[in-house]
Amino acid sequence: MPAAAHPAAADIPAVEARGLARRYGDAQALRAASFTVAKGRFLTVLGPSGSGKSTLLRLIAGFERADAGDLRLFGRPVEAVPPHRRSVGMVFQRLALFPHMTAADNVAFPLRMRRWDARDIPARVERFLALVRLEGLGRRRPDELSGGQQQRVAIARALVFEPQLLLLDEPLASLDAKLREEMQLEFRRIQRELGVTTINVTHDQREALVMSDQVIVMEGGRILQDAAPETLWREPAHPFVAGFLGVGTFLEGVAADGPALDVAGRRLPGRTTAGAPAPRPGHPAQGALRAERVTLGPAGTLPPGSDAAVEAVVEDAIFEGDRILYELRLPGLGGARLRAIDADPGARARHAPGDRVAAGWARGDFLLFDASDRTGRLP
């Protein structure tokens, strides 16, 4: 087997991108992307459709060239290295298995192309088919396998030659929710077992939080935040990040000292997040609030654990099994809307549409963002 050129120094990052940019015609698919991934880590690139996630992977895999910027893999500039000479395994958005080969031949293909000793190949293929729990299915062709099984063949094929870097382009997107969750955990297990540096692309925030050591949030070709999952959840550096990570309500207003947000004459205390520029008092701002952090109580009271409360009218109460989602209107705040989730419906009073209630939240859960330049993004 080829001696993988592992540089001795442990502090060289697996991936180091500086100012990567790429445009297609008049679409700027990637703008000045800079980030590093340490060896052995699991990075997820999270973003909506068309945000440039696949473009980023294509540049790392070497299928396309960057218009500008510098990319190093394991300390080596890879500008001039063609894809088949980069030690990068990839699972594609549409899997891209070889339909004319059996599952085992698909998995053996990278080994043959990389000139492994032919005598070692069958055993190794067996080992990797077992790793993805496909023992005994090696003789089947891709179209004789279920979607989830094809997925695993693609994973085995990407991993079998011990790539230094594994790229996953939404390989789980086409699976049903249950299988997806199973495969997420499976990925995590395999990644830990092999210790391969992995970059995963998804637009599923849950998947990003579950699987990763590090998450990059992208939008419109730009990196909005690069942080650990918990940081991302607690300290979103941009309203878009907050919105993408399940924040259901944004209240528009004017920033005030405290810090706080003035909405229709009410002063609502909140906090700024690390990494986001603090809103300047007197300038437009917005406050982000997660539905599950809103507590409802009888009208006129301050619900327990809350630092602020507003009067609300229940517009709709949606039963979601383990929780109830309330759609609220806030007459005191100029008719703004708010979502609240009661995650423990048995323990608290139910509210019916038309009920007047108090909606409260803790200061630390109300995240304030500058909105004076609505088109502007983070530097």
Add this chain to the structure above:
Amino acid sequence: MSDADGRSARGRAGPRPPLAAYPLGWRVLDALEAAAELWPRRWGGAVKWLMLLPALALVGLLLWGLGVMADASLRAMDFRTYRLAEEWSAANFAKAWGSAAFWATARRSLVAAVAVTAICLALALPYAYAMTRTRRPGLRRLLLIGLFLPFFIGQVVRAYGWLILLGQQGMVNQALGAAGLGPYRLLFEYPTVIFGLVQYMLPFAALMLAPALAAVPEEVERAAASCGASWPRTLWHVVIPMARPGLIAAALVVSTLTLTDFAMPAIMGGGGSDFLANLVYDQFFRTSDAGLGSAITLILTFLGTTVAAVLLTMAGIAAQGGRGRR
């Protein structure tokens, strides 16, 4: 007919939309559906045969012609009366079998079929690949025009064009002469015929390969690259196997058309590089030996069918490979 018209008319006439609001094609289909209602249910099974009728009639006609040929091929020509013999014999086949000229011609046709097919596939593959893969719409359009333009120029016209270019006083020899070379005898040689046939068949091959190559997803090629396959290896191990049905179809068309070609050897071969079709022509219209002509025709048909059968068997194996064993 504007949308607003349709809506207002519907308002007046109740829920039924006016027919005029729909495009002509829809109304034609409506009429066909109405006509189909008149067709008795019990005769439903006959419909598919009815649809096959034109094709069946055509094949039937061909078979009938072949039958007539088979009959003629078994009757020797009596050169005193110029009539075919009353009784059947294998004399015509024996004559062809014993003729060195027949064997030379048959070999020439077969070698040409194999060579032209191989050269055309080798040249058409990169052309069709470039056409289906290019990101530049301008280039794709150019390649498409280059592909279809030859179809507007008939085979005979093209052959004469080559005569003008390649003759003793032709443009090529003039250019060579200006460089102090030649003149060379470029026409009326076997390689010239092969060249002309390649030039004629290339668009057919590219046309048949293009959809097969377009059906190979670019992502699969990238997957091969990420597996460590260089581009030639990707082509060999992934693209060609996946495009195999298209390759077989192209080979089928090019090889059978070449095997039975008449015009190129007649015009560019100058009589010295005849194919079997030319031999058949000679029997019918020069020596007036309809019996021998029919016999050679049958042999040619048999050769063509054998080539097609071999290629289709390969296609069958390929299709099985593509869809798995069932």
